[in-house]
Amino acid sequence: MIKQVLKNVGITLALFILMINASAQKVTLLQQGRAVSIRGLSVVNDKVAWVSGNKGYVAVTKDAGKTWIWQQVRGFEQSDFRDIEAFSDKEALIMSSGTPALILKTTDGGANWQVKYRNRDTSVFLDAMDFHGKYGCAMSDPSNNHFVLFETTDKGNTWKAREMAKSPLARNDEAAFAASGTCLNIFDNGLIKSNSILMVTGGSVANMIQAHIDEKKWSTQQLPIAQGRSSAGAFSVATNGKNWVVVGGDYQRDTRTDSTACYSNDAGKTWKIAKVTPTFLSCVQHIDSKIYLATGTAGTYLSKDEGLTWTKIDGGSYNVCIKTQHGKLTLLAGGNGKIAMFSMK
Incomplete structure (x- = not known):
């Protein structure tokens, strides 16, 4: 009897601790x-962040999201700014998908925007851009069976298309998703050559594509994630040392929980499907230690074991979640101008 009572107390205590942790x-x-x-x-630091969206809208906050200064970029009211990369409260770049493909830059906090790249080729559809120092890369859906890459070495002031021979091959009906600006990741984690590119794709196949910046050869590895439909695949990748996490699924079936997240503990050499999988996710971010945050139209999830299992912490619909590299501020954003903050406690 005493053993049973102690066992029940232990179970109750464990559930109580889980409830506390979940509410934290x-x-x-x-x-x-x-x-x-x-x-x-784009979250610059614990005070400054920028957002961008359709209808030419851009906003900046200087007080950790309490207030936002909104504007509709003059002359670009029909542009769909699917990604933004900011360096400060004054300097930022916005990327417009569709035709024409555009990259604009401001150096005065959004008072003025200059076109730094324009392409009217209808085959060019920009999906994402990312930066590591002054080097930046923007990727487009495939053209002539190659993913199209545009590069800059001066913080986005000038852009140049990478030679086709140095661009990754694409299979028929393979593409990337311009869902959160995180299907492209440029990083230096000390394990491989500085400034390496990671790309995740979907459609006919969900692949992880990677290479060092200066190399012609790209390695491609199929991911254990939903694929085979134009709405399915890998949508986002995040890294922390040797631990890499990819999320996605099928945005047309966003409540399904099969094959929506996978992880690697050896810097992308091998991949495993998550043991407890979430609903569709369009973005994932490394938060701290073994903790990852991911969000999508069907909810927001947290993993405390490097992507092995996921727990739902919010039911709201969001498209993107980003944590600053220079602090703790983590924001989420989505439809209807929704902006939120994630906190551990």
């Missing part, structure tokens, strides 16, 4: 109700 992580809504779908998000 939360998503707090900061604002919503604006007619804009946000997919671009």
Whole structure:
């Protein structure tokens, strides 16, 4: 009897601890109700962040998301700014998908924007861009069976298309998703050559494509994630040392939980499907230690074991979640001008 009582107490205590831990992580809504779908998000530090969306909208905060300064970029009211990369409260770049493909830059906090890249080729559809120092890369869906890459070495002031021979091959009906600006990842984790590119794809096949910046040869590895439909595949990749996490699924079936997340503990050499999988996710971010945050239209999830298992912490719909590299501020954004903050406690 005593053993049974102690066992019941232990179970109750364990459940209580789990409830405390679950309530410690939360998503707090900061604002919503604006007619804009946000997919671009860049968190510079614990105070400064930028968002971008359709209808030419861009906004910046200088007080950790409490207030936002919104604008519709003059002359680009029909542009869909799917990604944004910011360096400060003054300097930022926005990327527009569709035709024409555009990259604009401001150095005065959004008072003025200059076109740094324009392409009217209808085959060019920009999916994402990322930076490591002054080097930046923007990727487009395939043309002539190659993913198209545009590169800069001066923080986005000038751009040049990478030679086709140095660009990764694409299979028939393989593409990338311009869902959160995180299907492309440029990083230096000390394990491989500085400034390496990671790309994740979907459609006919879900692949991880990677190479060092200066190399012609790309390695391609199929991922154990939903694929085979134009709406399915890998949508986002995040890294932390040797631990890499990829999320995705099928955005047309966003409540399904099969094959939506996978992870690697050996820097992408081998991949395993998550043991406890979430619903569709369009973005994943490394938060701290073994912790990853991921979000999508069917909810936001947290993994505390490097992507092995996932727990739902919020039911709201978001497109993107980004954590600053220079602090703790983590924001989420989505449709209807929704912006929120994630906190561990």
